Amino acid sequence: MDASEAVTRFNEYLKSHKHKLTKQRILITEVFFDPSKRAEHPTVEELYLRVKERDSNVGHATIYRTLKLLVDAGLALPNRIGEDLTRYEPEVPGEHHDHMICHGCGLIVEFEDEDIERLQEEIAHRLGFNLLDHSMNLIGEPLQPCARQDCLRGAH
Amino acid sequence: MDASEAVTRFNEYLKSHKHKLTKQRILITEVFFDPSKRAEHPTVEELYLRVKERDSNVGHATIYRTLKLLVDAGLALPNRIGEDLTRYEPEVPGEHHDHMICHGCGLIVEFEDEDIERLQEEIAHRLGFNLLDHSMNLIGEPLQPCARQDCLRGAH
DNA sequence: CTATATGCAAAACGTTTGCATCCCT
DNA sequence: AGGGATGCAAACGTTTTGCATATAG
Numbered sequence: 001m002d003a004s005e006a007v008t009r010f011n012e013y014l015k016s017h018k019h020k021l022t023k024q025r026i027l028i029t030e031v032f033f034d035p036s037k038r039a040e041h042p043t044v045e046e047l048y049l050r051v052k053e054r055d056s057n058v059g060h061a062t063i064y065r066t067l068k069l070l071v072d073a074g075l076a077l078p079n080r081i082g083e084d085l086t087r088y089e090p091e092v093p094g095e096h097h098d099h100m101i102c103h104g105c106g107l108i109v110e111f112e113d114e115d116i117e118r119l120q121e122e123i124a125h126r127l128g129f130n131l132l133d134h135s136m137n138l139i140g141e142p143l144q145p146c147a148r149q150d151c152l153r154g155a156h
Numbered sequence: 157m158d159a160s161e162a163v164t165r166f167n168e169y170l171k172s173h174k175h176k177l178t179k180q181r182i183l184i185t186e187v188f189f190d191p192s193k194r195a196e197h198p199t200v201e202e203l204y205l206r207v208k209e210r211d212s213n214v215g216h217a218t219i220y221r222t223l224k225l226l227v228d229a230g231l232a233l234p235n236r237i238g239e240d241l242t243r244y245e246p247e248v249p250g251e252h253h254d255h256m257i258c259h260g261c262g263l264i265v266e267f268e269d270e271d272i273e274r275l276q277e278e279i280a281h282r283l284g285f286n287l288l289d290h291s292m293n294l295i296g297e298p299l300q301p302c303a304r305q306d307c308l309r310g311a312h
Numbered sequence: 313c314t315a316t317a318t319g320c321a322a323a324a325c326g327t328t329t330g331c332a333t334c335c336c337t
Numbered sequence: 338a339g340g341g342a343t344g345c346a347a348a349c350g351t352t353t354t355g356c357a358t359a360t361a362g
Binding site (some may be wrong): 178201216220243 | 326327328331335336337
């Protein structure tokens with residue numbers, strides 16, 4: 001899903017909830033769905049800084065409020081993978097992926113696996129639940145040297 | 157692992173790191189590992205309140221500091237399952253389990269599954285990583301009415 | 313024109329830290 | 338006795354909120 005499709009979907013949500021499509025919301029959505037920054041799962045601050053580059057008047061509060069709306073619209077997912085900040089992940093409705101995270105540098109590799117999904121359903125049923133959602137994060141050390149310069153692999 | 161074993165293990169860790177076993181640390185560990193509250197994954201505040209019932213002089217800071225030590229000792233695991241607070245899970249060294257969470261009331265059912273574990277290793281390798289750790293949380297709706305009175309199942 | 317959104321600054325929250333005092337070892 | 342631990346309160350970083358102003362529909 002590219003940025004303009006995300007804006008379109010966001011607008012559908014906004015209209016149906018008596019909210020307005022403002023230039024800030026368009027800008028934030030475009031920056032959030034920027035294809036060159038995919039899978040980066042920005043923090044609010046990172047998104048704020050990127051948005052500011054294009055419009056220096058946007059305030060923190062607008063980022064927070066818009067991100068909350070994007071979550072409600074099903075277009076963003078708050079994600080506290082590590083132990084620190086909240087990161088937001090651009091969501092494509094209907095799709096789902098899990099995360100493989102590099103222990104050295106935090107690089108996130110997204111993946112999907114049918115076998116896992118099937119097993120999860122099975123386990124949920126065994127435990128007496130109907131599976132609604134799930135999250136899975138694998139933490140690992142790269143077998144090959146990691147591309148990132150800041151990766152700690154080998155540094156300890 | 158019962159409370160007194162947890163205290164023993166904690167003490168081993170403390171000794172080997174030139175830290176001391178104080179009455180507050182004993183109390184906090186005992187409350188944290190109280191078998192009747194297992195799988196509750198308390199927040200700092202919840203733990204603080206329970207500890208206060210037994211010794212009203214204990215301060216917030218001591219809870220935070222002790223929990224951090226317990227994490228370093230491998231006896232507690234910080235856990236940000238939902239979108240809100242940090243919860244801490246009593247850990248038994250060498251064991252690992254995943255979570256099935258009731259969408260209605262937040263009830264956490266812990267489970268282990270060998271097939272999942274195997275698949276995770278396989279996926280990590282496929283993606284070029286050596287698996288170090290993982291977390292998996294399933295969110296579901298109970299098939300049978302949930303035991304908890306505050307469970308929202310059916311209320312929507 | 314009206315209702316909603318914005319930006320700012322203040323407030324609210326969870327968490328950490330500095331410091332004087334206390335207490336394990 | 339001495340190094341570490343405690344409790345308190347202040348400091349911190351993130352997130353939320355109140356309010357006057359601006360703007361989309």
